[in-house]
Amino acid sequence: MxxxxxxxxxxxxxxxxxxxxxxxxxxxxxxxxxxxxxxxxxxxxxxxxxxxxxxxxxxxxxxxxxxxxxxxxxxxxxxxxxxxxxxxxxxxxxxxxxxxxxxxxxxxxxxxxxxxxxxxxxxxxxLLPPLNKLGIEPLEEAFTLKTFRERLEKRTTKMKPLLLNQEHIVGLGNIYVDEALFQARIHPERTPDSLSSAEWKRLHESIRATLERAVEAGGSSIKSYVNGQGEMGMFQHQLLVYGRKDEPCPSCGKPIHKFVVGGRGTHICRKCQPLKRSV
The missing domain is CATH 3.20.190.10 (MutM-like, N-terminal)
Known part of the structure; x- marks a missing residue:
């Protein structure tokens, strides 16, 4: 999608x-x-x-x-x-x-x-569906660290399905959630209450940075996506973990692991994204 x-x-x-x-x-x-x-x-x-x-x-x-x-x-x-x-x-x-x-x-x-x-x-x-319940835009000025954290930190859902929920933050799908969580060194099954202030800051920055780089590259052509002029996106060549099962992690060299979170195929480095609070 x-x-x-x-x-x-x-x-x-x-x-x-x-x-x-x-x-x-x-x-x-x-x-x-x-x-x-x-x-x-x-x-x-x-x-x-x-x-x-x-x-x-x-x-x-x-x-x-x-x-x-x-x-x-x-x-x-x-x-x-x-x-x-x-x-x-x-x-x-x-x-x-x-x-x-x-x-x-x-x-x-x-x-x-x-x-x-x-x-x-x-x-x-x-005022009406399908736009009336959409959340904050992650590339706009209103997407501050304070607003981001206030919207999510009291939720009990795991981080990946929470970030995929368009009522909180719009535009994020499977590809960019995997990439942002990896860059923030956060396991997708962590819950908001387990994140430190440093992790909230890293995640906020990684979401914006990932999306900005992807827009600059014209998006990711994983399956059939092309733009209005029939051109493919090029960001798939910059993906760090998504679609790279068993390939070496770009940070530590350990193999990228793929499993399912909330019904979605998910890519992580188990060493860089431990299922516990980090610094």
Whole structure:
């Protein structure tokens, strides 16, 4: 599933590709992608004649801002956007096509068919699902050490599923939680009450640093992710533990261990991330 760095990269490329373009019509080939309004034809009719002003992000969601409406899009497992000439045949699994009046399309392709689209009046999207319960953005100034710790330290959940919970901090998925915990030298099964002040500080810094590096690299193309221009991300070449089972730890040389935490495959160094309080 695309995480914050991948969605942020898609956002940046889509601004270059579609900002300022006017939608002439919309074709919906898979109605269940459209979650709001319930009628896909109403969705298409509402967008016809609208101009895309910008593309923003909230957590793992894209906010496509038009004149008078906001389209909230979640890519889920394998959703992707691309711009194509309108007369070019659509690829298999292309489910929604936004036809611009300049002879190009913005096309949404989703092999797994899990993606969603919601249409709102401006500002309404923050009051209703799916955005209304999202937590703090880890790359914004509001993500301070104090705020981070206050949000999590009284929880009893293990650290990894806690960090994956989008109601606390948005944008973090399996890849970047593994990487941040490793860099902070914290075992994913630790609980918040077991962390020292130094560990809280390390984890806060490692979350931000990991995400910033990943955004700079265009995200991680572990499976099928590409940006809006069809380009792969490159951060997978910088991953320290994720996907590196049995490879030597970059810090101590011990083999990377893979196991399951909260139903998710998890990568750690058992020497660098002991299941006990460290300094």
């Amino acid at each position: 695309p995480e914050l760095p991948e969605v942020e990269t898609v956002r940046r490329t889509l601004i270059e590709l579609v900002a300022g373009k006017r939608i002439a019509s919309v074709t919906v080939k898979l109605p269940r992608i459209i979650q709001r309004p319930a009628d896909p034809q109403q969705f298409a009719d509402a967008l016809a004649g609208r101009t895309i002003q910008t593309v923003e992000r909230r957590g793992k969601f894209l906010r496509i801002v038009l004149d008078g409406l906001v389209l909230v899009s979640h890519l889920r497992m394998e959703g992707r956007y691309g711009v194509f000439p309108s007369d070019e045949p659509a690829e298999l699994h292309t489910h929604v096509l936004f036809h611009f009046d300049d002879g190009t399309d913005l096309r949404y392709k989703d092999v797994r068919q899990f993606g969603t689209m919601h249409l709102f009046q401006p500002g309404e999207e923050f």
